[in-house]
Amino acid sequence: MTAITAAEPTAAPGPEPPLAEARRGYGADLWRAVARNRKALAGLILLMFFLVLAVFPGQIAPHDPQATDFAPGLGASSQHWFGTTAYGQDVLSQLIWGTRQSIIIAFGVGGLATALAVLVGVSAAYLGGLADGVLSLVTDVLLVIPIFPLIIVIAAYEKNSGLFTLVIVLGALGWSYGARQLRSQTLSLRTRDFLESARVRGERKLYVIVFEILPTMTSLIVATFLGGALYAVLAAAGLQFIGLGDPNSQSWGTMLYWAENNEALGANMVLWAIMPGICVAGLGAAFALLNYAFDEISNPALRMRRLDRPIDGPRTDPVPLHAPAAPDRILEVRGLTVAYASDDGPVIAVDDVDFDVGRGEFLGIVGESGCGKSTLLYAIARLLGPPFAGQIMAGQIVFQGRDMVALSERQLRHVRWREFSVVMQSAMNALNPVLSIRAQMRDACRAHSNLTPKEIEERSRDVLRLVSIDPVHLDSYPHQLSGGMRQRAMIAMALLFTPDLIIMDEPTSALDVVAQRSLMMQIKELQERLRFAVVFVTHDMSLVSHFSDRVLVMYAAQVAEFGRTRQIFEHPRHPYTQALLDAFPSIRGPKVHLAGIPGSPPDLARPPAGCRFAPRCPHVMPRCTSAVPPLFDVDRDLVRCVLYESGEAPNDALATASQGAV
Amino acid sequence: MRFVLRRLAFFVVTLWAAVTLNFLIPRLMPGNAALAMMSRYKGRIQPQAMHAIEIAFGINTHQSLVHAYFTYLGNIVRGHFGISLTFFPDAVSHQVLQALPWTLGLVGATTILAFLLGTFIGLVSAWRRGGFLDGALPPIFVITSAFPYFWLALLAIWLFSIKLGWLPESGGYDVQTTVAWSWAFVGDVVRHSILPAATILITSIGGWILTMRNNTISVLAEDYVRMARAKGLSPWRIMWTYAGRNAILPNLAGFAMSLGFVVSGAILVEFVFNYPGVGWMFLQSVENQDYALMQALFLLLTVAVLLAILVADGATAVLDPRTRDRS
Numbered sequence: 001m002t003a004i005t006a007a008e009p010t011a012a013p014g015p016e017p018p019l020a021e022a023r024r025g026y027g028a029d030l031w032r033a034v035a036r037n038r039k040a041l042a043g044l045i046l047l048m049f050f051l052v053l054a055v056f057p058g059q060i061a062p063h064d065p066q067a068t069d070f071a072p073g074l075g076a077s078s079q080h081w082f083g084t085t086a087y088g089q090d091v092l093s094q095l096i097w098g099t100r101q102s103i104i105i106a107f108g109v110g111g112l113a114t115a116l117a118v119l120v121g122v123s124a125a126y127l128g129g130l131a132d133g134v135l136s137l138v139t140d141v142l143l144v145i146p147i148f149p150l151i152i153v154i155a156a157y158e159k160n161s162g163l164f165t166l167v168i169v170l171g172a173l174g175w176s177y178g179a180r181q182l183r184s185q186t187l188s189l190r191t192r193d194f195l196e197s198a199r200v201r202g203e204r205k206l207y208v209i210v211f212e213i214l215p216t217m218t219s220l221i222v223a224t225f226l227g228g229a230l231y232a233v234l235a236a237a238g239l240q241f242i243g244l245g246d247p248n249s250q251s252w253g254t255m256l257y258w259a260e261n262n263e264a265l266g267a268n269m270v271l272w273a274i275m276p277g278i279c280v281a282g283l284g285a286a287f288a289l290l291n292y293a294f295d296e297i298s299n300p301a302l303r304m305r306r307l308d309r310p311i312d313g314p315r316t317d318p319v320p321l322h323a324p325a326a327p328d329r330i331l332e333v334r335g336l337t338v339a340y341a342s343d344d345g346p347v348i349a350v351d352d353v354d355f356d357v358g359r360g361e362f363l364g365i366v367g368e369s370g371c372g373k374s375t376l377l378y379a380i381a382r383l384l385g386p387p388f389a390g391q392i393m394a395g396q397i398v399f400q401g402r403d404m405v406a407l408s409e410r411q412l413r414h415v416r417w418r419e420f421s422v423v424m425q426s427a428m429n430a431l432n433p434v435l436s437i438r439a440q441m442r443d444a445c446r447a448h449s450n451l452t453p454k455e456i457e458e459r460s461r462d463v464l465r466l467v468s469i470d471p472v473h474l475d476s477y478p479h480q481l482s483g484g485m486r487q488r489a490m491i492a493m494a495l496l497f498t499p500d501l502i503i504m505d506e507p508t509s510a511l512d513v514v515a516q517r518s519l520m521m522q523i524k525e526l527q528e529r530l531r532f533a534v535v536f537v538t539h540d541m542s543l544v545s546h547f548s549d550r551v552l553v554m555y556a557a558q559v560a561e562f563g564r565t566r567q568i569f570e571h572p573r574h575p576y577t578q579a580l581l582d583a584f585p586s587i588r589g590p591k592v593h594l595a596g597i598p599g600s601p602p603d604l605a606r607p608p609a610g611c612r613f614a615p616r617c618p619h620v621m622p623r624c625t626s627a628v629p630p631l632f633d634v635d636r637d638l639v640r641c642v643l644y645e646s647g648e649a650p651n652d653a654l655a656t657a658s659q660g661a662v
Numbered sequence: 663m664r665f666v667l668r669r670l671a672f673f674v675v676t677l678w679a680a681v682t683l684n685f686l687i688p689r690l691m692p693g694n695a696a697l698a699m700m701s702r703y704k705g706r707i708q709p710q711a712m713h714a715i716e717i718a719f720g721i722n723t724h725q726s727l728v729h730a731y732f733t734y735l736g737n738i739v740r741g742h743f744g745i746s747l748t749f750f751p752d753a754v755s756h757q758v759l760q761a762l763p764w765t766l767g768l769v770g771a772t773t774i775l776a777f778l779l780g781t782f783i784g785l786v787s788a789w790r791r792g793g794f795l796d797g798a799l800p801p802i803f804v805i806t807s808a809f810p811y812f813w814l815a816l817l818a819i820w821l822f823s824i825k826l827g828w829l830p831e832s833g834g835y836d837v838q839t840t841v842a843w844s845w846a847f848v849g850d851v852v853r854h855s856i857l858p859a860a861t862i863l864i865t866s867i868g869g870w871i872l873t874m875r876n877n878t879i880s881v882l883a884e885d886y887v888r889m890a891r892a893k894g895l896s897p898w899r900i901m902w903t904y905a906g907r908n909a910i911l912p913n914l915a916g917f918a919m920s921l922g923f924v925v926s927g928a929i930l931v932e933f934v935f936n937y938p939g940v941g942w943m944f945l946q947s948v949e950n951q952d953y954a955l956m957q958a959l960f961l962l963l964t965v966a967v968l969l970a971i972l973v974a975d976g977a978t979a980v981l982d983p984r985t986r987d988r989s
Contacts, residue, residue, distance in 0.1 A: 039801065141676045143919055144971065146963045148926025149944065150683065153960050156948040157688055177919060230808060231923075237810050238930050242945055256813065260934075265820040273820070277813030284808030292804045295876065383888050409897075416894030429885035434907050434982050443903075444893045477983040493893075 033297040036343070040297070043289030050283050053096050054103040063090040065097040065250060073269050082271040085255075086262040091272050094255055095279055101251040102233055102283055105167055109232030112171030114178060114225040121182030122209055136183065142176040148235060155244040162246060166239070170232050178224030185217055219298035223291055230287040237280045252276035330500055330533050331357040331380070336395035338372075338379045347605045349375040349390060351557040354631075357501070360531045362524070364548030364565070366541055366580065370601050372557040373537045377505050380404070380535065381422050382412055400500065418448050420501040421494035426510045427486035431478040437464075437489050438474040444496050463492040467522060484515040491523065501533045509538065520547055541584045545569050553577050556602050556612035558628075563637025573639045576613045611641070619643065665985070669975060673968050680964040684957040685734050689727070738961070744954035748946055754958045757943065762962070764834050765939035768855050769928040772862045773921070773970075779863075780870025781913060785906050787871070788878035789897075800875065803868030811927035815861045815934035822857060830854050832936035858935045866924050873916055877909040884908070907981055914978045918971040925963055 034040045053060060063069070066089065074084040082091035124135035154169055198208045214221070239245055240253025247254060259265075259273040338350035350372045357363050365373050375390055380397055382404055384390040397404040400419060407415070424430035432440055441460040445451050451459065461471040467488040478486055487507060494502050507523070508516040524547050527534055538544060544551055544565065551568045553561040553576065561574040572578045579597040599616040602608050608615055610625035617624065623642060632644040737743070743754035787795040823831035830836065835850050881887060882905055890904040929941030936942060940959055947955035979985045 039804070137672070137675065140672065141679045144676050144922070144964075144967055145680055145683070146922040146925045146960075146967055148922065149929065149960050149963050152929075152944070152948055153684075153956060154687055156951070156953075156956060234808070234810055235926070238812060238926070241810075241812055242930065242933060242948075244948070256816075260816070265816060266824055270820060273816055277810060277816065280813065281805070281809045284810070285805045288804050288808040292800070292872070299876070299880070378888075381892055383892055413894040413896070416892060418894075422889065422892040424885050424889060426885065430889045432886040432890070432904055432908070433984060434911075435903065436983075443890070443895055443899060447893060447895045447899070477987075479984050480987070 034293070037293045037297060039289045040293030043286045043293060046282060046286035047290070050099055050103060050279075050286065053099040055100075057097045057100060061090075061093040061096040063093040065089060065093040073267065075268075076271060082275050083269060085258065085272050086264065086267070086269060087258075091255075091275060094250065095252070095275055097250045098252045098255060098276065099279070099283075101163060101249060102236070102280070104163060105170070105236045106229040106233050106283065106287065108167035109170040109174060109236075110225045110229035112167065113175040113228035113232075114221060116171070116175035117178030117182055117224050117228075118214070118221060120175065121179035122186050122213060124179070125183045125186035126205065126209060126213070132183075135179075139176045139179045139183070142173065143180065147173045148238070151235065151239065152242075152244065155239060163249070166236055166245070167232075170235055171228075174228055174231055174235075178220075178227065181220060182217060182224065185220055186213060189213060189216060219294055223294050223298075226287045226291040226294065230284050230291065233280060233284050233287070237276075252279050328358055329356045330359045330361075330400060331535070332396075332398040333380065334396045334398070336376070336379060336397065337393045338375050338384065338390050339393045340375075340389045341391075342605060344605055346393075348393075348607075349557055349604055350379060352395070353554075353557075353559055355552055355559065355562055357533050357535060358549075359500070360527070360533055361550065362527060362534045362536065362548045363550050363552060364544035365535065365537045365552045365554060366539060366544055367554035367560075368539060368580075368597075368601050370604075371554045372604075373539075373554050374505055376554070377503055377535065377537050381420070381503050382407070383422070413447070416448075417444055417494075417499065418497045419499050420503060421497070421499045423491055423494050423502060423504040423507045425506040427490040428478065428483070428510070430490055431486060433478055436475055436477055437481075437493075441474070441493055441496065444493060448497060459496060463495045464489070466495060466526065467492045484511055484519065487511060487519060488522075491519075491526075495526070495530070498530055499532055501535065502527075504534060504536045506538050507536075508543065509540065516543075523547075541580055553580065556607055557604055558612060559631060559638065559640060560613065561637070561639050562631070563639075567635075567637055573634060573637070573644060574613075574641050575617045575619050575643075579616075673972070676968060677961075677964065680961055681735065681738055682731075684960060685731055688953065743958035743961075746947075746955045747952040748950045748955060754955050757955060758940070758958055758962060761938060761940045761943045764937060765928070765932070765941060767851075768858055768932075768937060768939060769862065769925070769941070772859045773866065773924050773928075776863050776867045776924075777870050777917065780867040781874045781910060783867075784871040784874025785878050785901065785909065788875045788882065788909075789901050789905065791879070791882075796875070799871060803871050806864060807868040807872070809865050810930075811861060811865050812930035812934050814865055815858065815931050818857045818861055819934070829857050831857075834938040854937075858931050858937055861931050862924070862928055865927060866920075869920055869923075870913070874909060874913050877912050878905055881905050881909040911978060911982055914974045914981075917974045918967070921967050921970050925967060 034044070068088040070080065070084045070088045070090065072084060072086050072088040074080055076083050080090050080092065082095070084090055085094070120135050120139060124132045124139070151169055151173060158165065198212050203212075236245070236251070237253035237256065240249075240251055241256045241260065243257055245251065245254055245257070247257065253276070255276040256273065259269070259276070262269070264270065264273040333353060333355050336350055336353045337348060339346040339348050341347075353372075353376060355363070365376065367373050375384070378384050378390070379392055380399075382397075384392065392405055395405065399415070402415075404412070404415075431437075435443075438457075438460060441463075442453075442456050445456040445459060457474075460474055464471050464473065469485060469488055469492065473481060473485065473489070478489075481489060487510070491507065504523075508519050511519060520543060523534070534548075536544070536548060548565050550563060551561075551565050552559060553568070553574065555574075555576045561568065561572070561577045563573075568577060569581065572581050576597075583596055597616060602612055602615070608625070610623075610627055611617070611629050614620045614624040621642070629640050629642045629645075631638040631640050634644045741755055743758075746752050746754045746757050749757050783795070783799070787793070787799050790796055819831045822829045830853060834854055835841070835847065836854070839847050839850050841847060886908075887900060887904050890900045895904070925941075929944055931937070932939045932941035933945045940962060944956065944959040944963075946952070947959060
């Protein structure tokens with residue numbers, strides 16, 4: 001497999017899919033994440049505190065918890081921190097001894113419920129068929145039947161049930177929520193490559209479940225355990241409070257039961273009634289905090305990371321433009337730098353990029369996945385920044401004479417869609433799934449015009465006809481359209497106000513080759529008819545060769561080469577451009593061996609010194625790694641490679657260099 | 663249509679499971695609870711009540727277990743839940759109907775309010791990511807969600823009734839006021855409901871806020887929200903119809919799952935406040951070993967949860983065209 005056609009897992013250091021983190025969730029990474037999360041740390045410390053009390057109550061408690069040696073109903077004092085009960089027992093000592101039972105219940109029920117949840121959830125998903133049907137039904141029924149009343153019913157028949165019974169009943173009834181989640185997680189894993197390969201290797205099911213599936217679900221299993229423990233602590237305290245536990249047991253719930261029976265609140269023994277509740281809430285909070293923190297750790301979108309000095313948004317001192325905008329240029333990007341916040345500091349995803357787009361021009365931006373193309377696109381559209389990762393750190397985006405970087409969100413709204421619109425990679429994701437096409441068109445029209453409903457209707461029909469969709473589909477919802485139609489509908493939407501620029505992020509790559517081609521033809525035709533400019537991102541070189549006027553080749557966040565399409569395809573200069581072209585088949589040309597580019601793009605958090613392509617370059621020279629080469633002007637095109645320092649095509653230099661590299 | 667049928671089948675199966683649990687649990691318990699209870703009550707209650715217990719538990723009727731089961735099912739279907747011991751000789755169904763309005767008014771209204779309010783706050787705090795709401799709320803509500811309902815109820819009583827004397831500490835209304843549709847009575851009922859309602863609201867709202875916040879954060883990273891921004895829509899429009907409407911869908915599904923939790927909390931709150939609703943009656947029946955009443959109430963709670971799920975299903979169908987197509 002060539003590096004170019006590889007899937008997009010490392011697209012940008014933005015939010016990663018939860019699974020990616022979950023998969024490497026076991027081991028050191030998990031611990032590092034826990035230690036860095038304040039909620040997790042607080043929960044852990046709280047839990048440790050109660051664990052110590054549970055293990056060493058005899059050493060810690062100042063008095064015998066059951067001894068009725070003291071005056072009843074004493075207030076707080078240095079002798080009795082939390083006073084005494086109506087029976088003359090020390091409240092603090094009772095609390096300390098009561099911890100043990102709550103901890104046993106929490107861990108016992110959590111463990112039992114988790115084991116059952118894993119057993120039922122994973123086997124339901126993995127076995128499928130009838131087994132799945134039956135197990136899922138049982139899970140769902142148990143999920144809906146109110147568990148706590150059911151436990152009360154059981155406890156009513158079996159009064160004064162002991163600790164063991166309590167753990168068994170709570171555990172046996174509390175697994176359904178976890179089982180349901182584990183089942184759907186397993187289902188989503190079933191078709192993954194690593195499981196397919198295990199199946200092909202002929203591994204036994206049990207082996208696959210234990211060694212391939214379970215480790216990937218560490219976070220979810222931990223969450224199930226923590227949720228079960230929290231629920232157990234609360235439920236057990238409730239049961240004991242209403243007198244359905246053993247009234248002689250040492251537990252917080254039983255303390256509350258006796259306090260309530262002696263009307264402790266009215267009789268000025270407030271601490272007797274309040275402290276056990278605080279303990280229950282404290283232990284519960286420990287589990288709840290850990291649970292929440294795990295959610296954050298396994299779902300990176302929930303974590304907020306900020307950069308120090310983003311410059312997008314309104315500023316009091318607008319940066320003066322380097323050069324006055326040329327009248328025939330619709331868009332000029334100068335020194336644009338975009339960074340992502342990561343746990344290891346900022347990652348520069350777009351590094352000092354300059355380019356321009358003429359009126360009605362079709363500009364293609366190409367490069368491998370993860371080289372910053374899409375980030376560049378969204379930066380131009382000012383669609384970065386929270387909630388999306390990535391912020392503009394420097395540079396200007398001069399669009400129709402104004403610097404987009406300095407516009408406020410409110411000012412931007414007036415420019416959006418009327419003057420430039422955006423077409424995204426997948427219409428399935430970019431169209432709102434719960435609104436009809438008509439409603440989504442209407443939203444855009446209402447935001448930017450005073451069109452009457454009738455005019456909006458007509459305009460919507462017009463643009464649909466432009467992309468050859470029957471206007472009856474205005475009433476359709478996105479999921480009711482085919483992939484090609486959805487994509488066309490999105491392009492139609494982008495044409496509502498016939499903008500001057502349309503920014504397209506791989507609008508055809510979700511389609512099959514035939515649909516891709518016809519859509520491209522249509523885009524090109526519309527562009528020539530309506531004269532809007534297009535900035536078009538793709539990793540498919542062949543698309544660009546036929547449709548774009550100029551091509552910008554990006555590598556590792558930087559411009560590698562920028563020039564006329566014809567020139568670049570006939571005489572690619574940068575070794576990276578050459579490699580890109582070699583990796584794609586020519587449609588009509590002779591059959592040649594396709595060469596992939598060895599290696600993969602560098603990690604943008606740690607880019608190599610000097611030329612970023614040097615580690616993969618066949619012509620690499622010692623000087624390549626000493627400094628980042630500037631863009632050299634070669635016959636009006638720009639190339640970032642020291643081979644072109646003299647300003648002309650160095651045929652000899654290339655030959656010598658490649659000999660030297662071997 | 664298939665979707666609706668499947669859903670209906672699921673409801674029937676769940677109800678059947680609840681009824682069967684009712685039937686099986688007393689029979690599966692070690693040391694026959696029914697017999698023990700009968701010997702305890704012997705001579706203390708009227709023969710009819712004794713007979714009601716015998717029928718309910720299939721004692722002294724030489725029926726087989728299977729036969730007893732079907733007799734039991736038949737009784738339930740016809741709404742015959744037996745005679746209450748606690749309120750002898752009143753029928754269980756009559757007692758349940760008396761308690762129901764109190765619980766619907768308190769727990770029902772409070773749960774809906776908590777859901778709507780929590781969902782709204784969750785949406786806004788996610789929308790203003792990093793703002794004051796978003797910074798302060800999650801830690802607070804993670805902790806309050808771990809509070810035992812009944813303990814918070816105790817605290818509320820201590821502070822607002824015993825210490826400050828602002829609000830009544832127990833009951834659904836003052837026994838001295840006449841029960842009638844008068845302003846005085848309604849006002850009294852409202853006064854009595856404030857503390858229990860506040861307790862349920864405070865402990866249950868956190869869950870809705872946190873899940874809605876997290877859902878919204880995930881939805882905000884979706885392409886269609888980015889697209890809505892690109893279209894230059896007003897923030898208000900994006901928040902409600904693009905982010906909110908999509909983020910609430912999983913919350914509606916979660917509503918079903920969390921409801922059991924809310925119901926159990928509400929039972930304890932009613933208990934602490936001596937509120938004359940279903941939960942209080944349920945615990946009364948447990949204390950008095952009034953098994954017929956207890957079984958009927960357990961069934962009622964299950965039905966209530968199922969009805970709430972039905973409403974959530976309906977709301978989902980209204981908000982999400984994809985579910986409509988499946989049905």
